[in-house]
Every structure is written in C-alpha cells, then in structure tokens.
Amino acid sequence: MPPMAAAAVEKMEVDEKEARIENIREQLSLLDKAEAHLIGRVLQTIPKFRKTLNNQVLNKLVLTQISHNAIFAEQVLKYVPYTAPPTPIVVDNTPQPMDTTPSKPSKAYKKSLKPIYSSTESDSFLRLLIIIHLYSQNKYAEALELCDLQIKICDKQDKRNLDHFAAKTIYYLCVIYEKQGRLFELQGFLNSRLRTATLRHFTESQAVLIYSLLRCYLINRQYQSAAHLVSKVAFPENASNNDLARYMYYQGRIKALQLDYTAAAGYFLQAQRKAPQEGAIGFKQTVQKWVVVISLLQGEIPERNVFRQPIYRKCLAAYLDLTHAVRLGDIVRFNKVLEQSAKVFEADDTLTLIVRLRQNVIKTAIKQISLAYSKIFIKDIAKKLLMDNETETEYIVAKSIADGAIDAVITSETKDSPRYMQSSETADIYRTAEPQGHFDSRIRYCLELHNQAVKALRYPPKNKISFENIEQQREREQQELELAKELAEDDDEDF
Known part of the structure; x- marks a missing residue:
C-alpha cells in the first residue's frame, strides 16, 4: 500500500474512533441530567455501541470522566489497560517572532478551568460498558469482580435511577454464571434481591430477577418451583418489551410442561410479538421451535412458509421432518426422525414434548384409516400401526373415538367373531358449531391485541415551563420600563 493511502486509512480509523467516543460522551451527558426517561433511552443504545468497544x-472515556468518586478511575482502569504509542517529535528550527503583548484569558477558558463533575448514573453506565466488553472478551473472572462492585455501589447510593443499571448488571451476572455452568449457585441471591426489589418497587430489577429465577429453575429441572414462582409474583406492567418477551417465553414453557397447550401457545405468540423486529434472531428461533411443537401437540400442522424463512430454514430442518411424519401419520418415519435428531431435540429442551407426539401420530394414522376404510378389522389396523397387541390397538382406537378425533364405532358380527371399526358417514362440518367456535376465538384474539396496543400507546412528553432566573427577570423588567417611557414620550408629542 502506498504511504499516502496508508496515511489516509490511518486517519479514517482515528476519525472513526473519535466519533465512537463522541457518541458515547453524548449519552453520558444525557445521563448527567439524572432524568429517568433518559436513562431508558440511553440503555437502548448499548447494542449499537457493543461492537465498537475496545480498551x-x-x-x-474513563480518563476524561471527572467523577465525584475519587477512586473511580483507579477502580476501573485496571480492567481496560491501554498504552498509547509514542508520537514522533518534529523539531522546527526556524526562529519565530516573540509576542510581548500580555494575553488575557477568555471567558470560555476561565469556564473550562472549573471541573464539571459527572453524575453517578454516567459512572454506572461506563462500568456497565466495561462489563459488556469483558464478557465479549471471555474475561469472566474480571467481569464478575466489576459486577459485584457495580451492585455494591448501586445499593450504597440507594437512588431509584440506578435501578436500571443494577438490573442490567444482574442480567450479565446471571449470563456469566450460566456460561460457567453454575447458575444454581445464584438461587439464594436472586430470591433475596427479588424480595428487596419488590418491597422498594424497583420495577427494572424486579423484571430481570423474575425471569432470571425462572430460567434458573428450568435449567435445573425444578418445574414445580418455577410454576410456584409464577403463581406468587406479579410481573411489572411497565417493564420493557424485551423483559416481557423473555417472561412470556418462560411462562409458555411452564404451561407446555403442565399439558396446557392452549395457554402455552398464547404465551409463545406474545413472546414473538414483543421480541425486537430487528435482531434477537436466536430468541426468535428458540421460540419458533416451541411454537412448532405446541402446534403439533394441538393437532395443527404449521404452515410450510414458516420453515422457508431464511432465519428458520437451518434451525428448523429437524422439526420440518418431524412435521412431515406427524402430518402423514407415519410411525416408522416418526421413529426414524426421533432417533436421528434426538440430540438436537435434547439440546433445545423439546425432547420430552416430542415424545408425547407419538400418540398424535397414531391418532392421525387412525383418522386417515377411518377416512379410507368404511370397515376394517382391528388386526389390520394393528398391522398398519406396526403394533403387535390387538387389545392395545383397540384401546387406542376407542380413545380416539372418545376424544372426537374420528366418528366411528367398534363392533363385531357375533360374540366370538373378530372385532372391527365401522366408520360413520362424513357430515357437513358447516352444519356444526365448530366454525362458530373458531370465529369466536379469532375475535377474542383481535380484541385482546387491540387492548394491548392501546395500553402500549405512548405520548410525547409535555413541554416543561421554563422558569426565568433573577437576571432574566431584571432584564425583562428593564425592557418593560424603557418601553413604557417611549410610549409616554410618544403621547406627549401627540399633545
């Protein structure tokens, strides 16, 4: 690369770094105002800064931050060490004329000499950025040390605005412990923090602690404890959409394990709606896997275009084969898919639900048999279902009839003759109440969606009344007096 091009590239990199620093400084200046609505807005910019962070x-940023805490830089700089490269010294031997006139310091210079101390919120934001940087560099031990320091400082200050930063710090603390495979160690800590956050009405910490505890219980297979926690706590209504999406996802998993598939499908649907439109691809993929399994357990077949979307095409490949097996009622294919993709299902924590799909596959096969044959012997059904016991096959057919999956009867010609399944004539479904039930459920869903949209409406903040200080008041009164004198002189001239 030519020297000129290399210098241009180096200059662009320097300008880019300065732009990053300036963008973060703008957010720090917003935090110095100590307004609660600005803190939430600043925390939303973390994903944008995450890839640009380095030592x-x-x-x-730490060196230019003038903090009220005298040891702030000393506490933090050891986690982001950096030594600037030496700059070349250029010696200019040309004589310069001496300026003997004394220079007076300007007002801006005098103002710059006064130190402008930063707020506790901006210090906490800088610590949080360093924690995120250490986590991305896999420096878990140092990140945990800084997390403990951040939580202690937030507890010591006891300011409501610091609850946002404490909640984010607790989130990364749980993520690091989970990466190390010892999330169960935090159960006591999370429970005690949740009790304190609930009593003090710290909504941000409360939301993070609730879904972190649920994740801890689900990872450790403590499903009863997770269900008990959901029944006892109330999730904050003004929590962010990201926190609400995680909470809905964990609630859906709990309901699915409790065999309440209708409620689980509703929670997963809300989790998909509350998830960010851009990004969070991993979360969307995880939720979609559970949605596919729950749909199959409810007797519904997911649409094919779901599996064709770019973000789902690869991760849902095994679930597509599973859907084909359930749709066709093919027991052999279902067993083959279950054997080949058992590790994938186990990693996704959906294996326990997929094992339950065997009964759905058998029911689908029996339904297809009842549509194809008006009369068929039980032993022939057992052969088609690859079952050895005719009595067990008859029980399964009777269960399908009792559940309403098929419209048939089991009978025999004589007492000792072989038993068979007699299918009834197919009736017009539009003469039944089933279409009305589907229509009512869709209306209820639309009304619920409308109510949630109305609750989520946000209005622009009202313009604050600007109060004038004493100098501005004196200046305004002086202008009014001068105006009154001018009007009086004009009146005298008229006379």
Whole structure:
C-alpha cells in the first residue's frame, strides 16, 4: 500500500474512533441530567455501541470522566489497560517572532478551568460498558469482580435511577454464571434481591430477577418451583418489551410442561410479538421451535412458509421432518426422525414434548384409516400401526373415538367373531358449531391485541415551563420600563 493511502486509512480509523467516543460522551451527558426517561433511552443504545468497544475507547472515556468518586478511575482502569504509542517529535528550527503583548484569558477558558463533575448514573453506565466488553472478551473472572462492585455501589447510593443499571448488571451476572455452568449457585441471591426489589418497587430489577429465577429453575429441572414462582409474583406492567418477551417465553414453557397447550401457545405468540423486529434472531428461533411443537401437540400442522424463512430454514430442518411424519401419520418415519435428531431435540429442551407426539401420530394414522376404510378389522389396523397387541390397538382406537378425533364405532358380527371399526358417514362440518367456535376465538384474539396496543400507546412528553432566573427577570423588567417611557414620550408629542 502506498504511504499516502496508508496515511489516509490511518486517519479514517482515528476519525472513526473519535466519533465512537463522541457518541458515547453524548449519552453520558444525557445521563448527567439524572432524568429517568433518559436513562431508558440511553440503555437502548448499548447494542449499537457493543461492537465498537475496545480498551482504547473505554480507557480514554474513563480518563476524561471527572467523577465525584475519587477512586473511580483507579477502580476501573485496571480492567481496560491501554498504552498509547509514542508520537514522533518534529523539531522546527526556524526562529519565530516573540509576542510581548500580555494575553488575557477568555471567558470560555476561565469556564473550562472549573471541573464539571459527572453524575453517578454516567459512572454506572461506563462500568456497565466495561462489563459488556469483558464478557465479549471471555474475561469472566474480571467481569464478575466489576459486577459485584457495580451492585455494591448501586445499593450504597440507594437512588431509584440506578435501578436500571443494577438490573442490567444482574442480567450479565446471571449470563456469566450460566456460561460457567453454575447458575444454581445464584438461587439464594436472586430470591433475596427479588424480595428487596419488590418491597422498594424497583420495577427494572424486579423484571430481570423474575425471569432470571425462572430460567434458573428450568435449567435445573425444578418445574414445580418455577410454576410456584409464577403463581406468587406479579410481573411489572411497565417493564420493557424485551423483559416481557423473555417472561412470556418462560411462562409458555411452564404451561407446555403442565399439558396446557392452549395457554402455552398464547404465551409463545406474545413472546414473538414483543421480541425486537430487528435482531434477537436466536430468541426468535428458540421460540419458533416451541411454537412448532405446541402446534403439533394441538393437532395443527404449521404452515410450510414458516420453515422457508431464511432465519428458520437451518434451525428448523429437524422439526420440518418431524412435521412431515406427524402430518402423514407415519410411525416408522416418526421413529426414524426421533432417533436421528434426538440430540438436537435434547439440546433445545423439546425432547420430552416430542415424545408425547407419538400418540398424535397414531391418532392421525387412525383418522386417515377411518377416512379410507368404511370397515376394517382391528388386526389390520394393528398391522398398519406396526403394533403387535390387538387389545392395545383397540384401546387406542376407542380413545380416539372418545376424544372426537374420528366418528366411528367398534363392533363385531357375533360374540366370538373378530372385532372391527365401522366408520360413520362424513357430515357437513358447516352444519356444526365448530366454525362458530373458531370465529369466536379469532375475535377474542383481535380484541385482546387491540387492548394491548392501546395500553402500549405512548405520548410525547409535555413541554416543561421554563422558569426565568433573577437576571432574566431584571432584564425583562428593564425592557418593560424603557418601553413604557417611549410610549409616554410618544403621547406627549401627540399633545
């Protein structure tokens, strides 16, 4: 690369780093206002800054931060060490004329000499950025040390605005413990923090602690404890959409394990709606896997275009084969898919639900048999279902008839003759109440969606009344007096 091009590239990199630092400084200046609605807005910019963080940027931000805490830089700089490269010294030997006139310091210079101390919120935001940087660099031990320091400082200050930063810190604390495979160690800590956050009405910490505890219980297979927690706590209504999406996802998993598939499908649907429109691809993929399994357990077949979407095409490949097996009622294919993709299902925590799909596959096969044959012997059904016991096959057919999956009867010609299944004539479904039930459920869903949209409406903040200080008041009164004198002189001239 030519020297000129290399210098241009280097200059662009320097300008880019300065732009990153300036963007973060703008967010820090917003935090110095100590307004609650600005804190939430600043925390939403973390994903944008996450990829641009490095030791140089963070080191420079810490050094330029004039904190009320005298040991702030000392506590933080050891986690982001950086040594600037030496700059070349250019010696200019040309004589310069001496300026003997004394220079007076300007007002801006005098103002810049006064130190402008940062707020506790901006210090906490910088610590949070360093925690995220350490986590992305897999420096878990240092990140845990800084997390403990951040939580202690937030507890010591006891400011409601610091609850946002404490909640984010607890989230990354749980993520790091989960990466190390010892999330169960935090159960006591999370329970005690949840009790304190509920009593003090810290909504941000309360939301994070609830879904972190649910994840801890589900990972450790403590399903009863998770269900008990959901029944006892109330999730904050003004929590962010990201926190609400996670909570709905965990509630859906609990309901699915409790065999309440209708409620589980509703929770998973809300989790998909509350998830970010852009990003969070991993979360969307995980939720979609559970949606496919729940749909199959409810006797519904997911649409094919779901599996064709780019973000789902690869991760849902095994679930597509499973859907084909359930749709066709093919027991052999179902067993083959279950054997080949058992590790995938186990990693997704859906294996226990997929094993239950065997009964659905058998019911689908029996339904297809009842549509194809008006009369068929039980032993022939057993052969088609690859079952050895005719009595067990008869029980399964009777269960399908009792559940309403098929419209048939089991009978025999004589007492000792072989038993068979007699299918009834197919009736017009539009003469039944089933279409009305589907229509009513869709209306209820639309009304619920409308109510949630109305609750989520946000209005622009009202313009605050600007109060004038004493100098501005004196200046305004002086202008009014001068205006009154001018009007009086004009009146005298008229006379």
